[in-house]
Amino acid sequence: MLEIKNLHARIAEDGTEIIRGLNLSVKAGEVAAIMGPNGSGKSTLSYILAGREDYEVTEGDILFNGQSILEMDPAERAATGIFLAFQYPMEIPGVATMEFLKTAINAQRKARGEEELKIPDLLKRVRSAADELEMDMNMLKRPLNVGFSGGEKKRAEILQMKLLEPKLCMLDETDSGLDIDALKIVADGVNALRSPDRAVVVITHYQRLLDYIVPDTVHVLYRGQIIKSGSKDLALDLEKNGYAGVIGEAA
């Protein structure tokens, strides 16, 4: 589903190279974890996949379902089914969460040539998704992410993910700022989305989240490259022995 080939990318403003020849492939139905020490390029990779303009791809390609997405802007990529749950979701003052959800859902439907969702349908879907995440519907009247606690923001991200039904779900440090109860709810939300035609990429620094969202594959990102790939046991090993061993091996 996702095929990253010899990707090189740098910060557009100052030319600093962040991704240096990265190869990664994630199949439909797979849950892949990307781990690595701070500053290895994990979040940057998620931004580049989502199409953020601050980064320039200088070499290589990103294929999504066989198509290169390099020329697409973030909205077009989203409409093809790429979703990023942000580590730090942005506040949108004055825009009620419900209104935002409706705008996003209908924008994607429109891009795919589908009819707009009728209000009762929309409400039904939102209500059921919110229930699963134990979110109060009243919260959806508030402006998106404005004054939300860390946990509320992360839930709101997962709520959007459920409603937009993406093909590729990327989660950037979704566990940060969550207590254990919230973490379980969020993880259940993600697990419910696991399906044979959907891939999930979990970006995380710690093993903790992977106890709840059990990955099929684990990849270690270091200095802009995947230096080691393995099964879920690799994450446990990293938890026990740290990154030093793996980094040493690669060097």
Add this chain to the structure above:
Amino acid sequence: MPAVQETIDQVRSIDVDQYKYGFETLIESDLAPKGLNEDIIRFISAKKEEPEWMTQWRLKAFERWKSMEEPTWARVNYPKIDFQDLHYYAAPKNQTGPKSLDEVDPELLRTYEKLGIPLREQEILAGVRKQGEPSTLDENPSDNVYSSGRVAVDAVFDSVSVVTTFKKELAKAGVIFCSISEAIREHPELVQKYLGSVVPVSDNFYATLNSAVFTDGSFVYVPKGVRCPMELSTYFRINEKNTGQFERTLIIADEGAYVSYLEGCTAPQRDENQLHAAVVELIALDDAEIKYSTVQNWYPGDSQGKGGIYNFVTKRGDCRGRNSKISWTQVETGSAITWKYPSCILRGDNSRGEFYSIAVSNGHQQIDSGTKMLHLGKNTSSRIISKGISAGNSQNTYRGQVSAHRKAANARNFTQCDSLLIGNDCGAHTVPYIEAKNATAQFEHEATTSKISEDQLFYVMQRGIPEEEAIALIVNGFVKDVIQELPMEFAVEAQKLIGISLEGSVG
């Protein structure tokens, strides 16, 4: 929200240099010769069939104006205006004053039809449809606020009011709603008592000029204890070339009365600049309330900064009575230059003034706008919410004054000025003047300036919302607290306008 979608559709459907109301109506005009002198003033006064006291009032203002200098303190730049190169009177021919709809030139009606707004009212007038029935013009009647809305309209074309609707029904409630010209003839005692009592003849250069040459505008009087049964509104249209429009509006809410008044403005697209110098006076007596809303969409000039309206306006409300309240709400998207400070004099004890403003500037527009809240009485309070949005190469200044007089015990003010920048070539400026001569006054001022951040835009687009739609969504969120203050009829229109005004603001 349908309005957001409409904003987007409008944004998409309109080219950068396309101003929707830029058409010109080819209609024969009765035009005064160019230039300004006593004869012209007498000519205007005679055209309006005014009594002698009015003519004298104008002439006195003109004498005064000749010794005045154009103000230069505002943060706007424009070539010097040649006041002798303007027409001070233009009227569609065969049109001496408000008449019934049947008598109105069909070309004129078509103009208002194109402007889109008061048409559903004209349908009612023409007997096509009864009030409260959905209009056949509406594809989706339940969504349309006009279909059941009841808004009385006064339409001003260049220098004359061409039609005022619902007059009879309003008269039943005792409300007088007519053109100012008619009021001078029919209700001289009210006009003489209140005209110039809030904005004195010598107030400022443009107000004095207006006092000498004003041509038309609306007059409203709501008697004691009456709640005006419908929204009142005036649509101003400048059509004729090289014409100054000098609107004069006077609204009086007697003790315990309430009125909500809306004004809308458009002009054709022309290469020359046109002048609009209005004076609006509001008077609220004991326990009275006036709500005044403006959606100003004068032609702003093209993307190179050529043409457009110079909008030099003096608007002031006097909370003359105890417990009175005046509230200004404005959405400013048009004009090449805007110089406008709708203000409140809080004279009566416990009176309250409010100012809610959205000022959008794009292209080469220059806006210097804000408000004055002058606290004179005891326990007076005021609230200012200003949202400035700058895009393109525009400059957008908020200039506001809040002052408490020595005797204004317990005066309170809350001011919030937020500026939003789109792009890197525009400017936002905030110039607050705060002055308290009474130690018990409590004034709060908050100001923010932000850019639509790359982070925000990326986040919204990541959800599949295309760039223009994403900006419209963020901007509509930014102005939400002010939009909520607008009457329903204008809220949707205002949101659409903001979208259109910001068209092409992202590269």
